[in-house]
Amino acid sequence: MIFKxxxxxxxxxxxxxxxxxxxxxxxxxxxxxxEEKIVAINNIIISHGHTDHYTGLxxxxxxxxGHYYSTGEFNDLSIYYPKNDAALxxxxxxxxxxxxxxxxxxxxxINWVEVEPGRTYxxxxxxxxxxxxxxxxxxxxxxxxxxxxxxxxxKLKPEYxxxxxxxxxxxIDEKGxxxxxxxxxxxxxxxCGDSVNAPVEKFINTDxxxxxxxxxxxxxxxxxxxxxxxxxxxxxxKANTKRLILMHISTRYKYDExxxxxxxxxxxxxxxxxxxxxxxxxxxxxxx
Ligand SMILES: [Zn+2]
Numbered sequence: 001m002i003f004k005x006x007x008x009x010x011x012x013x014x015x016x017x018x019x020x021x022x023x024x025x026x027x028x029x030x031x032x033x034x035e036e037k038i039v040a041i042n043n044i045i046i047s048h049g050h051t052d053h054y055t056g057l058x059x060x061x062x063x064x065x066g067h068y069y070s071t072g073e074f075n076d077l078s079i080y081y082p083k084n085d086a087a088l089x090x091x092x093x094x095x096x097x098x099x100x101x102x103x104x105x106x107x108x109x110i111n112w113v114e115v116e117p118g119r120t121y122x123x124x125x126x127x128x129x130x131x132x133x134x135x136x137x138x139x140x141x142x143x144x145x146x147x148x149x150x151x152x153x154x155k156l157k158p159e160y161x162x163x164x165x166x167x168x169x170x171x172i173d174e175k176g177x178x179x180x181x182x183x184x185x186x187x188x189x190x191x192c193g194d195s196v197n198a199p200v201e202k203f204i205n206t207d208x209x210x211x212x213x214x215x216x217x218x219x220x221x222x223x224x225x226x227x228x229x230x231x232x233x234x235x236x237x238k239a240n241t242k243r244l245i246l247m248h249i250s251t252r253y254k255y256d257e258x259x260x261x262x263x264x265x266x267x268x269x270x271x272x273x274x275x276x277x278x279x280x281x282x283x284x285x286x287x288x
Contacts, residue, residue, distance in 0.1 A: 128151065137198075
């Protein structure tokens with residue numbers, strides 16, 4: 001399993017990406033589905049303070065605490081959320097106070113990170129990664145943040161590409177590491193949360209784009225600040241992404257209708273290059 005998630009617009013949204021042990025949003029019901037797999041989560045990224053994106057957080061913590069009390073194990077956990085969002089401040093404040101998770105509190109190592117747009121943050125995975133944030137347009141009652149995960153990849157300088165792998169170490173010993181290797185920052189994954197007009201220029205060339213597609217047709221949108229399927233595709237193509245994962249699709253649509261409309265879009269955008277497209281069927285558990 002690389003991705004596992006659930007997305008029912010208005011009710012609950014979350015998506016777990018196992019290579020980074022990272023959860024994107026934390027809608028309710030998540031621990032009933034992931035159960036003890038919850039303990040593997042090292043990073044939780046919250047996009048905004050609408051309840052369908054965060055009310056599962058408390059139960060994730062309960063599962064992790066329960067695991068600690070029975071095994072003594074508590075995996076490091078970082079929780080990233082928009083700074084100055086009124087609902088998230090109140091909700092997280094309650095959790096931290098009631099469970100004594102403030103500074104100098106319990107034995108659990110939880111790193112609470114209030115994020116602002118246009119910044120970078122430390123982000124711990126098995127690889128050398130960091131987080132980049134950007135502002136997102138959504139409803140005015142919340143602060144919405146989009147996230148890029150970036151890998152720092154060590155690459156051989158072009159002039160040494162023909163050197164056989166077994167000789168690389170010798171070359172580094174001779175010339176020094178910096179003369180042989182350079183670091184490439186690669187955007188690997190982008191999460192926009194709920195959005196309209198997501199700022200494509202902030203996530204050009206991202207490998208995987210997780211984007212909402214609340215409406216299959218523009219006529220179904222009556223002023224709501226959510227994207228259509230066409231907008232999601234348009235953004236994915238402009239961003240030159242390799243893979244698009246669509247979530248937050250309205251429950252008014254049934255599977256066949258969603259599949260048909262997505263296939264039309266794939267057909268329409270096929271000349272722009274191949275994008276692998278996955279979608280989360282509203283109310284069904286998604287796993288790839
Ligand atoms: Zn929302």
